Amino acid sequence: MSNTLNPRETADPRQKRPAAAAGPARTEEELTRAIAAETGAADFTYKSPRRVEGSIPEQDLHSFAAAMYSRVGFEHLSAISCVDWINDGEFELVYHFWSYRDNCLVSAHTRIDRAAATMATITDLWQPASFFERDIHEMFGVVFAGNTDLEKYILTDWDGPPPMRKDFVTRKFAHEHFHYKDYEPDWDELVQGGYHSNRGEGGTNG
C-alpha cells in the first residue's frame, strides 16, 4: 500500500517501529556500546554529559544513519553542519542525531574530498534533511547526489562563488562589490546639506 502523499514511503527501510523505543534512558557508555553493537562503528566515545561523538567513513554513513534510526532509537536528525579544512583539502560533514528517549546527541563526523565535494543524500531517510543539504550546497558548494531540489533559497540573487568557503575573502568581495564611504570628519554635512553626497569616490564602482 504505497502512500500517495509521500511516494518515497514504500522504499523506506524504517518499516518497523524502532526496537529500542521503549525503556529507561541509557547512559553515554551504554549508548556507545549499543552503537558499536548495532551499527558496527567502534570509535564512538563519550564527549561530555549527553554528548557522544565518533567518526564514520563516507561510504557507509547512509547505512549507519539507517541503523541509528531503526535499531538504536535515534529518530531525530537535528542538523547537518559542514567544516572547511582547506589545508587538508577536505570538507567535514557532521550529522547530529538526537534521541527523545535518551535525551542524548550523537554526532557522526565524516570527511569528504574538498575538490570533488560530493556526498550521498540522506533525504530518503529524513525528508527535511533536504534543507540542510541545500544550505550546505549554497554555502559550500557540496553536491548531494540523489537530492533533486538543490536550488538556492537563501542567496536567491547570488551568482558569486559559495561564500562560506575559506578561499572566499568576504572583505575583498565587499570592498569591490559594494559602494562605501571612507571616513570623512564632516560626512554628515556632506550627506544632509541638501547637496548630494560624494558620488561614490570612496568604494570602487566596480
Place this chain on the structure above:
Amino acid sequence: MNTSLLLIIPLAGFAVSALLATVSRRTMGIGKAVAIAGFTVVAIVAMAARQEINFTVTGSAIPGWTIQFGLTNLSWYFVLMIAAITWLTTFFSLGALRDGKTYPMFYAWLFAKTFGMIGVLLARDLLTFFILWEIMSWATYFLMQQGTDTARRASTSYLVYAIAASMILFAGVIFLYRASGSYDFTRVAATVAGFETGTLITTVVLLLVPMLIESAVYPAHWWLPPAYANTETGITAYLAGISTRIGVYGVVIFLFTVFGPGTMAKLSVGYHLNLQVIIMALAAFTMVVPTFTALFQHDAKQLMTWHSIGQGGYMLMGIATASSLGVAGGLFHVFNHMAYVSLIVFSIAAVEYRTGTTNLNSLGGLIKKQPVAFLGLLFGIIGLAGIPPMNGFVSKWLVYRSLILGGYPFLALAAFIATLGTILSVYKLIHNMFLGQLPERYNEVKEVGFLMQLPIWILMATVLVTGIFPGLILGWVAQIQISLGLEPIAYTLTGVSPTVGQLNMGVITSVFAATFVLAALIFFAGGRRRHVSQYNNYAAGHFVTKEVKYNFNYNFYSAFDHIFEHRFHNPPVKRGEGALVALLERASEFARRIYTGRLNTYLAYSLAAVVLAVVILKEVL
C-alpha cells in the same frame, strides 16, 4: 379610430415578420426595418392617443360577449411605457443582433407580445382581458426562447406558472359571468359590491392571485430569475422593464375598479387580518428576500432579475397602502423602475456584447474601455438604490412617508432594509464589472456602436430629468388616481407640495450641484494630478505584474455569508419547488415507459383490453 391602430399595427407587424422569418433566415435586415417602422408608429400613436374613447367590436360567436376596448388614464400610462420600451429594445437589438446571432422569429414574437399587452390594457371586459392575457403569456414564452439552450428549459418553468395563473383567472372570469350575467367591468363591479364576504373572498382569490403570480410576488417569484437571465440580454431589459408590471396593472384595475377602494380594508379574514395587511406583508417579503438573494449572485443578469422582483415589492406596497401618497408612490415607481432597470440591463448587454460574459468574478476595470456603459450603469444604480438626484428616490420617499404616517413602522423598516440590500448589491455590480484592475484579455475591448448607445443615453436623460422634475410624471399619476376614485396627490413640478411633506427635488439637485462645484474648487486648490498605470499600485513591497489577478471580486460580501450561513443561496421555497419537479419527472418517466412506441407493446395492450372487456361483459350480462 386611432386608438385601434395600437392593436392593428402590432398584429400586422407580427404577421409580416412571421412571414419574413419563414421565407428565409437571411432577411433579418428587412425584418429589422419592418420592426423599427412598426414600433415607431405605435410609439407615435401612443403619445397621440390621449383622450378616453371606447369602441366595441360587436358580433361574436360566444353568447353575451361583446369585445369592448377602451383607453383609460391608467391604461394609457402603461401603453406609453410599453411603446417606449419596445422602441428602445428594437433599437438596441439592431446593434446587438448582428454578427452571427440571428433569431428569425425575434421581431415576430416581439410584435405578438406588444399586441397581447396592449390588448390586455385596452380590454374593458373580463373575457377579452383573459383571451389577450393568454396571447400575451404565450408570446412571452416564445420570446424567452430566443437565447441560450438553458433559456428553453427556463422558459418552460415560466410556462408552468403562467398556465396556472391563466387557469385561475379563467375560473374567476366564469364565476363572475355566472354571478353577474355579463363580462363588462362596470356590470361586474356592481354585482361584486353586493357579494357577502364568503363569495367576495373567492372572487378576490380567483382574480388577484394570477396577477400576483404574473408580477412575481414573493412565494410565486421562482420562475423569473432563470427565465429572464438566460434570454438575449436585449429581451431581458424589455421583460424586466415592463412585462412583469402588467401584473401590477391587473392588481390596480381589479382592486380599485372591480372591487372598489374600500373593500381591501373591510374584507377582514381573522383577528384584524384584512386583505390590505396580507398584501402588504407579501410586498414586504417581496422587497427584502429577493434583494438579499441578489447580494450573493455572481452573474450580472441574475443579480438584476432578482432586483426587478424586489422593486415589484415597492410598487405593490405603495398600492396596498391605498393612501394618496402611497398609491402615487407605487404607480410612479412603476415608471421609475422601467427607466432605470432597463438602463442597467442595456449597459450590462453592452458589456456582454464586447466581452462575451456577464460573470462578475472574471470581469473588471472596464471603465477604461467602455465609459458610456459605465455612465449608464452608474445612473441606473443611483436610480435603483433610490439616491437623489435620480428618480428612484422620489417614489421611494412617497412610499416611506405613506408607510410611516400610515402607522406601519416595521413595514417602513422592511422597505429600508431592502434599500440597504440594493445599495450593497448594486455596488458589487458596478465594482466587479467596471472598477478594479483591467484583466489582460479585455485590452482590445472597445465601446459599443451608436445604435446600442442611443437607448442608454435616452434612458439616462429620462432617469435624471424625471428625478429633478418628478411633477412631469406625477401629473399623469394624479389623473389616474382621480379616475380610480382616489384622492389625488398634491404635487408640484419639482416634488411634493409643502402641505403634504418636505420634498423639493429642484432645491436638492441645485444644492447638490453647488456643493459639487465647491468640492471641485477645493480639489483643484491642491497640486496637479499625476495619472499612473494600474500596475503602479501598493502591494506591500511586492511587484504587481500582469499575470497576477490583483482584483477582489470573489465572495464580495463574505461577512453577510457568515451571518446568513448561505441561507439565501437556496431558500426552503426553492427546495419545495424542486421536490415538486422531481415528483413530476418521476411520474412522466413512468408514463414514458407505457408508450414505448413499439408495435408489439400496443398489440399486447389491445389484447389485454379485449380480454378485460370479455371478463367484464360476462359479469354484466
Place this chain on the structure above:
Amino acid sequence: MNSVNTGIQLVVWIIAYPFIAFTVGVFMGGYGRKFTARLQRRVGPSWVQPFFDVIKLMRKRTNISHGYMHDVAMMMLVGGTIMTLYFIPVPGFTYFAQYGDFLVIAYLILVPSLGMALGVGETANPNGSIGIARALQMLAGYEVPFVLTFIGMAMLNGTTSMLDLVRIQQSGGMATWGIVTNPLLGIAAVMALQGMMNEKPFEVIVAPHEIATGPMTEMGGKYLGMMFIQHLINLFVETTIYINLFLGGAQNWVELIVKQFILFTLILSVNGVFGRFRTDDAVRFMWKVPLPLAALGVVGIMLGIG
C-alpha cells in the same frame, strides 16, 4: 429656532456654513486625538492637528490619480457631505431644512459613502475593495437600528421633518427631549452612532494591520486631504443629526457645540477602551442589541405608552 432668514443674511450663511462646520470639525478631531492620547497617558498632538494634516496633504507635490472617476468621486465625497450639512437645521440657519426632511438626509448621507466607494474602486487596489465591502456591510449594520429609531420618533410626532421634530422637542424644555420621552430609542441610536462614526469597536473599515488602512490605501496627497476634510465635516454632521433627533436641537451655537463635545466624549471614551470587532461580529452586534431595543421602543410607541 428663530425665524427663517432671508436676503443678505441667507447668502452669508450659505457661504460661511461649510467653513464653520469644518472649523468645529477640526476642533472636534483635535480634541478626539488629544483625549485618546490622554487616555494612554501621552501628551498628544496639538488641538488643531487635523488642520495641519489637511494643509500638509493639500500641499503635497504628487497626487497619484488612477483615472477621472477617482477625481470625480473625491468631489462627490466632499460635495455630498457638505450637501447633507445644508439640510440639517442648526440655530440661525434653517432655510434649506424646509425643503428636505429626515428621509432626504438619510439618503443624502449615502452619497459620500457611494462616492468614496466608486473612487476607491477606481484605484484598483484589492485592499481598498475589501475595505469598501466591509464599509458597506457595516453601513447595513448600523443604518437599520438608526432608521428604526427615527421611524419611531416620526410616528410619535406625526412628522418626518427634522425641523418640526426639533421644534416639538424644544416646546417643553428638557422634559420633551427625544431621549427623555423615549429613552430606548435614544440609547439604541447612540450605539448605532458609534458605528456610523467609524469609531472602535466598529473601526474594521480602516484596519491598518489587516488591509493597509482599507479604502485609504491608494489615496495620497490631495485625495487623502479630501477624505480628511470629509471626515471632519462628517463629525459635525453626524453629531448634529443625533442632537436634533434626541437632544432637543439647540437654540444657539454655544449650546450646540457643548452638546456635540459631550456626545463626542462619550463616543471617544468607548473608542478609547475597545478593540476592534470583525465585520460580521460588528453587524451581529448591531442587529442583536440596538435593533431589538429600538423595536421595543417603537412597539411602546404604537401601544401608546412610549
Place this chain on the structure above:
Amino acid sequence: MEKRLTQRSAWDKVLTNLQKRSLWMLHYCTGCGAVELPPTMTARFDMERFGIMPMVTPRQADILLITGYLSVKTLKRVVLIYEQMQAPKYVVGFGSCTINGGMYWNSYATMKSLDQYLPVEMYLAGCMPRPEAIISGFTGLIERIDRGEANTWEDYYKNYEFYRKNQEHLFGSIETNVDVVGDRQYYKFTEVQQ
C-alpha cells in the same frame, strides 16, 4: 558645495510652517532598529507631540525610515516603496548599518551606504539610536523642512541615472511600474549631467 538657498514667498513660508507639524512615517522594519520605535511613540517619549504618526502605505507617508541593515533582496523592495511614495519625501537612515554598513561592514550580502541608492535626508547615528536620538533627529528634520532645505528628494529625479546604475550593479534591472523619468517632467526638473 554651495548651499542652495531657496527664495520663498511669505505665503509659502507660512504654509510650510503649518505643514511641518504633520509628518507621517512609514518605518521599513528591516534589521534590529524597529524595536526602538514603540517607546518613541508611546507614553514616555510620545512622538505624536510633533504630529509624527506611523502610517501604513507609501502613498500616505512623508518619511521612509530604514531601521537597520539592508540585504540586496530587501533593497529591491525599499527602492520600489521609495518610488511609490509621494513627494516631498524624506529618507531617514537609522543606525550605523545604513551609514557605512555598521557591524556588517564586510558582509557579502548587505549594502554599505544607503545614500548611494536612495537620496537620504538624514542619518541617525548609533548602533540602534535611543528614542532621545530619534526625537532630536526628527525635530532637526522639522526645522530643516521649516527652513525649506529638506529637498534631497529632488536629487533622485535629477540624478536618476546615477542611482539606477548603482542599483542595477547590485541586483540587476527591476520593473517597478513607476515612470520615474515621466515624474521628472511632472516636477519640471532638468537632468544634472554627470
